[in-house]
Amino acid sequence: MELKSEYYRTLEENLKKYEIPADAIEVAKESIQGPEEALMGLLSFLIT
């Protein structure tokens, strides 16, 4: 089940938001989506 939130974006949504060129998708995965996922980890720590 996909996670939907105003404050969580998938890789595709982030690439669009930050206007990452299509040919940079593979190399941008870690630097763009990594912090999004890390933020979920921080949220988990703070709410539990």
Added chain:
Amino acid sequence: MNKQEISKESQEKNQNFIDVYEGNIPKRIPISIEVDGAASIEYAGMNLITAQYSADKIIEAMEFTNELFDTDLVVGFSSRLPSFYKMLGAKNYVMGGDGFMQHPDIHGIEPEDYNELISDPIKVCWEKVLPKFYAELAKPAPENMIALLKMQMSKDLIMGKIGPASKRIAGKYGKVTEKFKVKRTRAPFDLLADTFRSFTGISSDIRRYPTKVLDACEALFPLALKLGMPTTEPAKKTRVGISLHMAPYMREKDFEKFWWPTFKRMVENIVDSGYGVSMFCEEDWMRYLDYLYELPAGCEMQFEHGDPEFVKSKLGDKHIIQGLFPLSLLRYGTIPEVEDKAKEYMDILAPGGNYIFGIDKSILRASDLKIENLQALIKCIKEYGTY
């Protein structure tokens, strides 16, 4: 650390856990006894009120405690450190007068917020729960941003020292070097209760707003799953830790309706993705063993209360049993009593595998046990617990 650099002793301990997690009989019963960071600092003779602010002091205490107890796992660290919470003005984790971190029962939202929670739980966390739990995050920007950044930097600083130190300690004392529990999450209902509505709030909500509670559990399901889902290569030895809370305090018909469905689905999703689940069943779960049996095979279940023979007969052919050994005996018993009881538990629970030795409660404080009793227990398991 590659395999050539890991000592034979560590490799054997790693393998005992891997064997159990993969459904094989290990050479020896693995020991999952952990010692909290607070107890570790106290064993090392340090001041709990001050030492928790220093990574160097925590590491010094870990070194002491890991030498003191020949546990399989590296012990003596707690991630709930006061510096993180002080910087945020936390109300959900506060230091008690003796330095121990307390977790008051506070709630993140009111009943009128259910619709927003159901619509977007993450948004509610950032906009309502965090400002309520943390005074600094309720302040306007940039104060809230600065507070959060400082907390994260403190966390990075401390963990940047603790991580390498844990590996060094594992190597030095021949302990487990693999990280099995890589993620933690909560049952959706427990997340709703413990983070959003509190124990008393949820107990009232299931009577007054049952549909909202059910919808909220469904809305929290993808979040709870996301929080727990590992991102590493799938493997049964890669475990997701889940501490189970509310079920023993509920009537069975409420448990069946509100608690169980989203939890079961979450565990099934994690296991279907190739990972294992390790749960701590707080309080008395004996009336729910038939439900637990339904979960996908190979779940590790640490029990606080229960008769080992009953648990073994109900779950032993499908799930990994852990826990049950009474911590109180380590505090009040004698060495022969501890050894006799440990052998009794191993005789019941070890045959056929699917068993990891564990105790019924966490070792939180140094006063929770006599040092010589835990030392004797570990020695006894290592000698008696071979297959």
